[in-house]
Structures are given as structure tokens and as C-alpha cells.
Amino acid sequence: MSNVGFRIFTKIKRPDKNVVELFRGLPVANIADEMNRVNCVDARIKPVSKKPLLGTAFTVRARIGDNLMFHKALDMAQPGDIIVVDGRGDVVNSLTGEIMMRQAMKKGLAGVVIDGAVRDADALRELDLAIYAAGITPQGPYKDGPGEINVPVCIGGVVVQPGDILVGDGDGIVVIHPKDAAGTAAKAQGKFAKEQVTFKAIEEGTLDRSAYSDEAFIKRGCEIIDDYYE
Ligand SMILES: O=C([O-])CC(=O)C(=O)O
């Protein structure tokens, strides 16, 4: 276990599928709000396809510009896994493309998240697979290694451990440790339900906006000037 930088751990402690399913359909913003606004992968990593993301992390630490370990992960990962590739944010070389993503889809993987670039973007956009990446470039990857599989990685400023739960939608991705999953999902459900009530109140014109009244602003020390700025 001392060959740091070029090693493969074959085992992952995956959470129960029912625990993962607690997050299905929940907006990522609602989950993140109930995690005190932490654990969101930063805005560089964007959806490439339209499919929402939900599954458990199968991690890859790639050498910059090199997808040898990513290819190995593709053979090792199981249905429901998300291959999470720490490419150190480098977007000079793409780390994957249509051929690999079609294999991921065929295997029933839940998606791919790359802190790095992809190519074959026009095809990837249409695939029935959740794909997130930090960039797009036609310049292809090397396949020489080294790299690591199923070690903790960092993507978009968030540490991801093998087996962590990832949820993604059009906003981006939030990472949840399985131990925190049940409590977080319950709170996020509550937040989601509360927002539905808010939407209804907007429709009915009954939403309470008193926190934004002139009186409330004056109480905060704001000066309200009934004139033009000149
Ligand atoms: O050449 C590669 O490894 C990446 C690629 O374009 C593909 O998978 O289609």
C-alpha cells in the first residue's frame, strides 16, 4: 500500500441504495441550503448533458491530461456508481469522450464528474447519462498513467471519498457523506415542501414581503430618498 500515486483500491463502502434514493428529485439548492451552504462543487464544473445526477462516488485521481486510470475505472465501476475524476482542473487535454461515455452508459453507471475537460461534446450533450465537466476541448488525452483509484479526491474544491453520494442538476453538484444522508435528505424534503407553499402564495398574491418593506429597511439604518440621483 505504499505505491502512492499509482495504485488501485478495489473496494468501496457503498451506502444502501435506499439511502441514495432519498435524494431523487430533490433540487440541489434545497439540499445545499440544508447543509449550511457547503459541499457544493464550484461553478467551473458544469452539466454537459441534460440528465440529472444521483449515485455514489467511484473516484479517480488522474495524472494531468491522462486517462489511463479513468479507463481502468470504467471497467471496475458498478451500476449506480458515478466516476469522479480529479483532473486538477486542467482543461488542456480532454479526459473522456463519446466512446468512453457510451461504455459508461452501457454499464448502467449513474454518471461521470470530471474536474477536467471532455470532448465529443455535441454527442455527449444528447446522451442519456449525467456528465459534468470543467471544460471542453478536442485535444485528446494521454494514456500512460500514473494515477489512483478509490482514494479521496478533490473536485471543484470539495473532497469526495469513495462511496459518497453525489446529487446534481442544472445548478451543479452537492456531495453528501453517507452518514449524513438520512438527516440531510429529511431536512431538504422539508425545504422543498416549504418552497412549494411559497410558489402557491406567489400565485395567490399572499406572499408575506414585510421583511422588505420601507419600514424594515429604515429599521436597518437604510436611508430612503424620495428623489432622483443627481
Ligand atoms: O480518446 C479517448 O480516450 C477519449 C475519447 O475521445 C472518447 O472516449 O471518445
Ligand SMILES: [Mg+2]
Ligand atoms: Mg472520442
